[in-house]
Amino acid sequence: MSMMYDFSILRELRKREGLNIADVSEKSGVSAAVISKLERNQSVAELETLYKLSRVFGINCADLIALAERSSAHKVTASSHKTNGFNFSEIAYSNVRCLFGKAKAGAKASKPKIHHDDFELCWVLKGKLMFYLPNETIELNAGESIQFDALLEHTYEAIEDCEIIISHIKKSNRY
Secondary structure (H helix, E strand, C coil), rough: CCCCCCHHHHHHHHHHHCCHHHHHHHHHHHHHHHHHHHHCCCCCCCHHHHHHHHHCCCCCHHHHHHHCCCCCEEEEEECEEECCCCCEEEECCCCEEEEEEEEECCCEEEECCCCCCEEEEEEEEEEEEEEECCCEEEEECCCCEEEEEECCCCCEEECCCEEEEEEEHHHCCCC
16 A cells, blocks of 8 residues: 555544544545545545545645645755845745844845745844835834735845844745
8 A cells, every 4th residue: 555645634634524434425425434444544545536525625636635645854954145234044945935034233135136926924033123115114123023025125124133034935835
């Protein structure tokens, strides 16, 4: 039996919805025996079966397959760079890029590297940061954050020594 997919996720989805196997069988038209075998990874699922089961849980078939896909951790090592007085440590994956930055008061980073079609989130951990967008200026204090379309021209200015986290989140994978 292939262990590439773990359909025990069906049991978790079923329990989360307060359903038993008979309920899922009735709603999907898939036999209780097939559902039970899938939940115990004793059977290989057919695409049509997965489609019918996914509808019971209000998700699409691709999402159900993604949930069942055997996950493994993906370890990366941070890289570092400096940009106009901001010192950054950065990690990146296919759908998100996270930067931890430190800057002394007065550091100002304008026109950061060209961004892809991402959302950008900036969270101030310490200090104070002035944030400039084309039609607004926003002061961010420790504990505050902002999210915006990264394609907009923007500038970060450290009003006080600060520490920040910046995340770039691909729009297609934003949630």
